[in-house]
Amino acid sequence: MALVDDEESIRRALKRLLRVADFDVETFASGAEFIASLQWRRPDCVIVDVHMPGLTGFDVLSRLTQGGSCIPTILITAFDDPEFEQRAKRGGAYRFLRKPIASEKLIEAVRAAVGWERA
Numbered sequence: 001m002a003l004v005d006d007e008e009s010i011r012r013a014l015k016r017l018l019r020v021a022d023f024d025v026e027t028f029a030s031g032a033e034f035i036a037s038l039q040w041r042r043p044d045c046v047i048v049d050v051h052m053p054g055l056t057g058f059d060v061l062s063r064l065t066q067g068g069s070c071i072p073t074i075l076i077t078a079f080d081d082p083e084f085e086q087r088a089k090r091g092g093a094y095r096f097l098r099k100p101i102a103s104e105k106l107i108e109a110v111r112a113a114v115g116w117e118r119a
Contacts (some may be wrong), residue, residue, distance in 0.1 A: 001044040001110065004060065005076075006052040010099075014047065021107045029057045031055025035063055043071060043115040045094075048105075050077035050084060054089060055074070065092045072113035076101060 002022050005011050011027045026041070028034040031048065043087045046064070057075045063072055070104050072094035077084055080098060088096040093116035095109045 001025050002028060002034055002037070002046040002048075004031060004034045004046065004048040004052070004057070006030060006049065008010070010049070017103055017106065018110065021110075023110060029065070030059040031057070034060060038069075042069075045072045045074065045110055047074045047076060050075055050088075051079065058087060059087070059092045061093055074106075074109055074113060 001018065002096050003011060003014055003025055005014070005017070006029055008029070011029070015025045015027050026037070026043065028037065031052055034046070034048070035055065037083060046060070047058045048057040055063075056059040057077070061075065064073060071091070074095045074097060075088045075093045076097050076099055085096045093111050097106065
């Protein structure tokens with residue numbers, strides 16, 4: 001699984017949470033860094049922040065879908081803009097979650113994305 005967020009504290013906290021739930025997590029500080037990593041590794045799911053400098057979460061989602069990738073993508077954001085959720089759905093996001101994200105909600109979304117049964 002891949003986690004893309006420009007805020008180090010968010011990356012660290014979500015990585016810790018997901019590891020406790022038995023997920024192998026690789027983190028990236030930018031959309032460009034994540035996209036470049038696809039040359040050597042295809043994650044089974046990606047969680048990506050909407051608001052980042054450079055490539056945004058929407059940009060990452062677009063590149064994944066345009067490239068024919070079937071990687072389930074969960075977009076996360078701290079902004080409460082209803083248009084974002086509609087845009088995420090239109091763009092092919094698997095889920096759209098608002099920060100702060102309840103631990104159980106994130107874990108459930110990731111398990112569903114990678115085909116795990118609910119705990």
